[in-house]
Amino acid sequence: MNAPVTITQAEKPYLVIRSVTKRFGSFTALQDIDLDIHKGEFISFLGPSGCGKTTLLRAISGLDVQTTGSIHQDGRDISNLPVNERDFGIVFQSYALFPNLKIKDNVGYGLVSAGKSRKEIAERVSELLGMVGLADQADKYPAQLSGGQQQRISLARALALSPGLLLLDEPLSALDARVRARLRGEIRDLQRRLGITTVMVTHDQEEALTMSDRIVVMSKGRIEQIGTPDEVYGKPASPFVADFVGRMNFIEGKLVDAASADCRGAVLKLDSALTYAPGTPVTICLRPEDVVVRDTSGAANAFDVDVGVMEFMGNHFSTTLHVLGSNLNISADLSMNDVRDLGIKPGVRAKAVLPAERLRVFATAA
Amino acid sequence: MTSVTSNQLDAAAAEAARGRPVRQRMSRDDLLMRIMLVLLTLWLVGTVLLPLGALLRKSVEGPAGEFVGLANFVQYFSNPALTASIANSIWIASISTVICVLLSFAFAYGLTRTCMPGRSVFKLVSQIPLLAPSLLPAISLVYLFGNQGIAKDVLLGASIYGPIGIVIGEVFWTFPHALIIMTTALATADARLYEAAAALKASNWRTFWTVTVPGARYGLISATFVVFTLVITDFGVPKVIGGQYNVLATDIYKQVIGQQNFRMGAVVGLLLLLPAVLSFAVDQYVQRRQSAALSARAVPYEPKPDRAIDTFAFIACGLIAAAVLIVIGMAFFASLATLWPYNLTPSLKNYDFDNMDGGGWQSFYNSLKMAGMTAVVGTALVFMGAYLVEKTKGFHTGRFIFQLLALLPLAVPGIVLGLGYIFFFNAPSNPASFIYGTMAILVLCTVAHFYSVAHLTAVTALKQLDQEIETVSASLRVPFFRTFLLVTLPVCLPAVLDIAMYLFVNALTTVSAVVFLYAPETTLASIAVLNMDDAGDVAPAAAMAMTIFFAATLVRVLYILLTRSVLGRTQAWRRR
Ligand SMILES: Nc1ncnc2c1ncn2[C@@H]1O[C@H](COP(=O)(O)OP(=O)(O)OP(=O)(O)O)[C@@H](O)[C@H]1O
Ligand SMILES: [Mg+2]
Numbered sequence: 001m002n003a004p005v006t007i008t009q010a011e012k013p014y015l016v017i018r019s020v021t022k023r024f025g026s027f028t029a030l031q032d033i034d035l036d037i038h039k040g041e042f043i044s045f046l047g048p049s050g051c052g053k054t055t056l057l058r059a060i061s062g063l064d065v066q067t068t069g070s071i072h073q074d075g076r077d078i079s080n081l082p083v084n085e086r087d088f089g090i091v092f093q094s095y096a097l098f099p100n101l102k103i104k105d106n107v108g109y110g111l112v113s114a115g116k117s118r119k120e121i122a123e124r125v126s127e128l129l130g131m132v133g134l135a136d137q138a139d140k141y142p143a144q145l146s147g148g149q150q151q152r153i154s155l156a157r158a159l160a161l162s163p164g165l166l167l168l169d170e171p172l173s174a175l176d177a178r179v180r181a182r183l184r185g186e187i188r189d190l191q192r193r194l195g196i197t198t199v200m201v202t203h204d205q206e207e208a209l210t211m212s213d214r215i216v217v218m219s220k221g222r223i224e225q226i227g228t229p230d231e232v233y234g235k236p237a238s239p240f241v242a243d244f245v246g247r248m249n250f251i252e253g254k255l256v257d258a259a260s261a262d263c264r265g266a267v268l269k270l271d272s273a274l275t276y277a278p279g280t281p282v283t284i285c286l287r288p289e290d291v292v293v294r295d296t297s298g299a300a301n302a303f304d305v306d307v308g309v310m311e312f313m314g315n316h317f318s319t320t321l322h323v324l325g326s327n328l329n330i331s332a333d334l335s336m337n338d339v340r341d342l343g344i345k346p347g348v349r350a351k352a353v354l355p356a357e358r359l360r361v362f363a364t365a366a
Numbered sequence: 367m368t369s370v371t372s373n374q375l376d377a378a379a380a381e382a383a384r385g386r387p388v389r390q391r392m393s394r395d396d397l398l399m400r401i402m403l404v405l406l407t408l409w410l411v412g413t414v415l416l417p418l419g420a421l422l423r424k425s426v427e428g429p430a431g432e433f434v435g436l437a438n439f440v441q442y443f444s445n446p447a448l449t450a451s452i453a454n455s456i457w458i459a460s461i462s463t464v465i466c467v468l469l470s471f472a473f474a475y476g477l478t479r480t481c482m483p484g485r486s487v488f489k490l491v492s493q494i495p496l497l498a499p500s501l502l503p504a505i506s507l508v509y510l511f512g513n514q515g516i517a518k519d520v521l522l523g524a525s526i527y528g529p530i531g532i533v534i535g536e537v538f539w540t541f542p543h544a545l546i547i548m549t550t551a552l553a554t555a556d557a558r559l560y561e562a563a564a565a566l567k568a569s570n571w572r573t574f575w576t577v578t579v580p581g582a583r584y585g586l587i588s589a590t591f592v593v594f595t596l597v598i599t600d601f602g603v604p605k606v607i608g609g610q611y612n613v614l615a616t617d618i619y620k621q622v623i624g625q626q627n628f629r630m631g632a633v634v635g636l637l638l639l640l641p642a643v644l645s646f647a648v649d650q651y652v653q654r655r656q657s658a659a660l661s662a663r664a665v666p667y668e669p670k671p672d673r674a675i676d677t678f679a680f681i682a683c684g685l686i687a688a689a690v691l692i693v694i695g696m697a698f699f700a701s702l703a704t705l706w707p708y709n710l711t712p713s714l715k716n717y718d719f720d721n722m723d724g725g726g727w728q729s730f731y732n733s734l735k736m737a738g739m740t741a742v743v744g745t746a747l748v749f750m751g752a753y754l755v756e757k758t759k760g761f762h763t764g765r766f767i768f769q770l771l772a773l774l775p776l777a778v779p780g781i782v783l784g785l786g787y788i789f790f791f792n793a794p795s796n797p798a799s800f801i802y803g804t805m806a807i808l809v810l811c812t813v814a815h816f817y818s819v820a821h822l823t824a825v826t827a828l829k830q831l832d833q834e835i836e837t838v839s840a841s842l843r844v845p846f847f848r849t850f851l852l853v854t855l856p857v858c859l860p861a862v863l864d865i866a867m868y869l870f871v872n873a874l875t876t877v878s879a880v881v882f883l884y885a886p887e888t889t890l891a892s893i894a895v896l897n898m899d900d901a902g903d904v905a906p907a908a909a910m911a912m913t914i915f916f917a918a919t920l921v922r923v924l925y926i927l928l929t930r931s932v933l934g935r936t937q938a939w940r941r942r
Contacts, residue, residue: 063837065390082393083840090841096834098853100939110842141939161842 012075014039014197015060015165020069022055022221029055030066031221040195042188044208047218048244053201054169056218060199061167062086074164088165089158093173095150097142097157104129104138107156114161128156131190148179155187159194166191168200172207184211205245209233217241239362242285249331251284252364261361265326269300271356281364288318290358291332293342296351305330305352307344317344321352330354390760395846400761403754403768406747410771412798413814417786418778424632424789442633448617452637455613458529459598459641462536466544466593467586469537473686474548476679479578481671483680491687494694496542497918499875499892500602501899502911503538506697507531507607508904514707516696527609535603538693540596541686544589551585552578557667570675588652591645598641599779601878606899614638615878618781622882628789635782646777694915701909716909723901725889730913733891736808737873744813744820744869749862752824753850757836776818780878787811788882803885815879816872820865827861828854860933867925871918 013036022030030052037043045053058064060071062083070079078086097106108125116124129135132152134145142150151171158166171187172180188211191198202208208215209229217224217232217240225237236242239250253263255278259270268284276282296302308320308329317339321330332352334344344350392400428434442448473492477485495503510517511526524530559581563573579586601615608616614634622631702712720726755768775783787810791802801807831854839849855862877892884893891914899907 061837061841062390065388068385068387070388079388080391082391082396083837084393084395084843085391086841088841090838092834092838094832094834096832096838098835100853100856100937109839110844113842113844113848143939157838157842163841 011038013037014041014074015199016070016072017056017060018070018072020056020059020066020071022052022059022064023067029221030059033069033223035216035223035226037197037199039197042191042198042200042211042213044212044215045199045201045218046205046208046215046245047203047224049203051218052221053203053218055221057167057169057199057201060165061088061090087163088167089161089163090167091151091154091158091169091171093170095142095147095154095174097150097154099142101141102138103134103140103142103145103153106142106153107160109157110161124160128160131159132156132186146179147175148183151175151183152186155190159196164197166196166198168198170201170203172202173204180207187211209245217244219244236285236360239283239285239365242360247288247331249286249288251286251328251330253282253284255280255282263326264328266303266323266328268354268359269356270359270361272361274361276363283362283364285360285362286330286354286358288331289316289333290355291321291330291334292353292355293332293334293338293344293350296353299353300356301354303352303354305350307346307348307350310334310339310344310346319346321350323352324349393840395840396759399754399758399846400764402750403758403761403764406751406754407764407768407771409747410751410768410774410814410817413810414771414774414778414783414817417783417790419786420789420793421632421635421782421786424629425636427629429629438629438633442630447612448630448634451612451614451617451634454529454611455598455615458532458536458604458613459594461529462533462540462597463590463594465533466537466540467548467589469686470541470544470548470589471582471586472679472682473541474545474552475578476683478549478552479667479669480676480679481669482676482683488683488687491690492545493542494690495539497871497875497922498694498911498915499877499895500535500539500600501606501877501892501895501907502697502915503693504531504535504603504606505895505899505904505908505911506693506700507535509696509700509706509908510692516707525609527607528611531607531609532604532611532613535607536597536600538690539600539603540593541690543596544593547589547592548582548585551582551588556581560667584652584655588649591648595642595645595779599638599781599878601781601881602896605896615779615781618785619881622785622788631785632789635785638779638782639777642779642782643777646773649776650773697908697915698912700905701912703905706905716905717913719894719906719910722898722903722906725886725894725897729889729894730891730910730917732805732888733874733914734917736805736812736888736890737870739805739809740812740816740873741866741870743809744816745862745866747813748817748820748865748869749824749855749858752821752828753854756825756828757846772821773818775814775816778815780815780876781881783815784811784879784882803888805888807883808880808888808890811879811883812873812876813869815876816869820868823861823865823868824858827858831857856936859936860929863925863929863933867922870921874914874918874921 015035015037017033017035017037020030020033021028033056045056047053055064059066062078062081065080070077072078073087098109101109104122104125107128108121111121111124125138126135129138132155134149134152134156137145137149137153142153145153151174155171168187172183175183184207200208200211209232212229214226214228215232216226219240225232225241227235227237232241232245236245236248242248243250251263251268253261253268255261255274255276256267257278258274261268261270261282261284263284270284274280274282292299304324305321306324308322310317310319313333316336317334319332319334321332322328323330330352338344342350425438426433426435428437473488476482477489507526508531509515511521511531512518515526518526521530526534559577560573563577568576598613599615601619604611604613604616605619612620614637618631618634618638621627621634700706701716702714703710704713704715719730720728725732751768751772755765755772758765787807790796791799791807793799801810835853836846836849839846839853875892877896880890881893881896884890889897891910895907895910895914898904898910
């Protein structure tokens with residue numbers, strides 16, 4: 001017997017993915033994926049195109065099983081089960097509704113094969129249609145509904161058999177921005193209400209950040225970070241995550257000692273004590289909106305800066321700050337209030353703080 | 367195992383993770399689909415591959431069935447009377463191809479690139495040759511330019527019986543085939559290229575040669591090979607009007623039917639397989655290139671009215687369409703004449719088939735029955751096969767083999783397939799030999815003969831469906847056949863009807879595939895045309911050919927009306 005891997009969570013996870021690897025010929029699309037998903041969680045797989053999100057989802061669903069590795073769902077080894085012996089509902093970007101069946105027949109499609117009576121089916125269908133807010137569309141055909149409505153029907157159909165797991169492959173990508181924003185909230189509400197464990201694939205970070213309990217950030221077939229939206233955004237585990245999620249200043253520098261670094265002539269105090277030797281090249285990350293221009297007196301990492309061109313973004317200004325006496329330029333997002341109150345304009349001199357507790361430091365990869 | 371602790375579970379998981387490949391268990395659906403696909407593969411093996419194998423074997427056998435190596439081929443090539451046909455065939459096919467491709471290019475250009483009036487009528491007329499056996503244009507030519515022909519003098523003393531007649535007949539018969547390819551090639555033009563040419567102030571003439579022709583080059587290549595193959599393997603036209611001019615296809619017939627020399631027939635059959643296989647390979651290659659040529663961002667070309675070009679195109683297309691109508695009209699007129707050319711009073715005397723040799727009206731009913739059965743059986747098999755090969759999970763080798771077998775008939779001329787059937791099904795050792803001489807073997811052979819085009823139609827229709835429909839229904843634990851019957855089939859109904867129609871009309875008009883396989887009780891109308899013409903009853907032959915033509919036309923019209931009403935009712939979901 002091998003030494004058991006300990007699970008720190010009190011409750012045992014609903015979905016346990018261990019060492020899942022998927023190869024297409026000589027190309028490795030997934031490399032040694034380990035992941036636990038708990039009951040009722042909303043998990044997003046986030047990453048750039050081609051990173052393996054869909055591949056992982058297809059492995060979980062059995063549409064395209066992993067080359068090696070195991071997947072357990074609710075204590076059952078489902079690694080090699082065919083699709084129709086697994087327990088999940090799925091929603092695709094393309095909706096994949098049955099075009100020749102009425103909405104009610106689409107939603108009730110799985111119920112008929114499950115041997116439900118006509119009355120039970122009718123009740124369940126109207127319940128599901130009510131749930132997605134389309135009770136009055138039962139007798140239409142899919143082509144007569146809008147994209148957002150079709151996707152809701154597809155969701156209702158996936159939920160019809162009350163599956164233990166809901167899989168969503170870029171469910172909102174085909175919709176326009178407004179509909180997308182509204183459906184985000186609706187799907188999330190529905191998921192909370194039903195308490196159904198949900199995995200969503202997306203390449204839209206905003207979608208992942210607003211909807212998920214936890215986000216799995218992937219790159220090149222590997223997991224870069226697993227964490228809550230807060231953690232992933234605020235404490236990216238790698239420069240890749242920092243770059244992929246949100247906008248970020250990447251500041252190249254060299255460690256002076258364990259708690260400060262010289263960045264193009266400006267010395268930044270670091271909050272975290274680092275174990276690297278002085279002289280180690282580091283990359284320091286700072287979100288543009290974390291730059292502080294108000295109440296700067298006495299703070300560490302306060303610099304005199306020249307304000308560059310300012311771009312109006314609607315609810316804030318985006319600008320570049322040049323740190324005086326150095327070669328360092330920082331992108332900063334300044335709130336409307338700050339700009340107004342402090343009279344910040346292009347070309348003026350101001351004071352700015354790069355808060356030490358907001359800096360993320362990574363040793364620069366050689 | 368009643369309860370698992372997460373530690374045990376994880377230990378098991380960790381163990382499983384040690385690189386042991388995961389093999390997905392097959393579901394009942396997967397298993398069922400594979401079994402069905404294997405059965406259909408065996409069916410194709412039995413109706414296409416093994417008959418071809420039997421033909422191959424026959425060509426290397428001696429009179430007593432012993433292996434003689436290439437002796438038959440040596441014998442064939444040492445007989446100049448036989449080998450002359452090779453040159454004849456190539457010559458005829460080349461000339462016909464050049465003429466047919468040029469005409470079809472001009473016609474297609476008129477249809478797709480001009481605003482000439484009457485395009486829909488022209489389109490309709492151009493499809494007429496598809497509705498008759500290839501014997502019909504040949505018979506018609508006899509009446510037009512034969513010894514007692516009404517326009518005999520046009521030939522200035524040259525005889526229609528021979529190369530001239532064959533070429534004219536073949537061009538008529540292959541015209542719609544080439545036209546379909548050419549209109550497709552010309553219809554998929556990218557308007558941006560023409561705008562660029564106009565911006566560069568290129569003349570129309572120059573634009574034509576630098577944009578239009580290169581844009582249609584794959585269509586031209588494809589049409590060239592298709593027509594060449596159709597002509598070199600056609601047997602109907604040269605049989606009727608070839609006179610003493612021998613070609614390969616008629617040689618097979620003479621060797622087998624006339625001299626009962628099956629081995630020599632097999633040798634010629636194999637020779638005929640060569641151009642067909644070559645053409646098949648080229649066509650596959652060209653199709654791959656053509657689909658890549660038109661990018662998704664191309665802007666479709668919309669012709670603008672141009673007085674001079676439109677008038678010119680109208681005259682050119684009008685002449686071609688008139689020629690088609692004259693050929694059909696001549697056959698019809700001759701079939702109604704009481705006694706050509708002496709008594710032209712219209713009568714139905716020539717349609718009194720029951721008092722003539724050739725099988726009488728019964729052969730026409732046989733044809734309808736055979737075509738109906740071919741349409742039903744063929745459509746079912748073809749659509750199921752296409753569905754299984756598209757939707758079966760995994761099973762790559764099995765699917766590849768099936769796909770290959772499904773396309774193989776495209777490379778096998780009908781007369782060669784028919785010959786293979788004799789050898790394969792007439793062998794006493796074949797347990798299926800009881801179907802020899804029945805309606806069943808005619809249906810089997812005809813389905814096999816026209817399998818590929820029908821298969822490709824079905825595959826195209828299936829590919830247009832959302833690929834995730836099967837996934838969703840599997841996740842809802844619905845058996846595949848339920849989704850097939852409830853969703854796939856209804857959605858593909860237009861394509862299914864198209865396939866049935868295609869099989870029906872082709873079964874009605876085919877001669878070459880069935881000419882060796884009919885028995886006295888199963889004579890077909892197209893065979894009757896052949897035999898009556900052979901016996902000198904040319905007018906009744908024309909009458910029977912016209913009967914086939916009218917039947918095919920009627921079925922087509924009914925089909926259009928039917929699809930309009932049925933599809934209108936069952937496809938309500940297509941409307942937004
Ligand atoms: N059937 C296949 N055969 C070969 N390679 C494949 C196959 N499916 C996926 N891949 C490759 O595996 C990698 C991951 O693909 P996957 O579809 O999981 O990406 P993704 O993260 O979902 O990207 P996207 O955001 O573009 O959908 C890609 O490089 C892709 O080319
Ligand atoms: Mg994807």
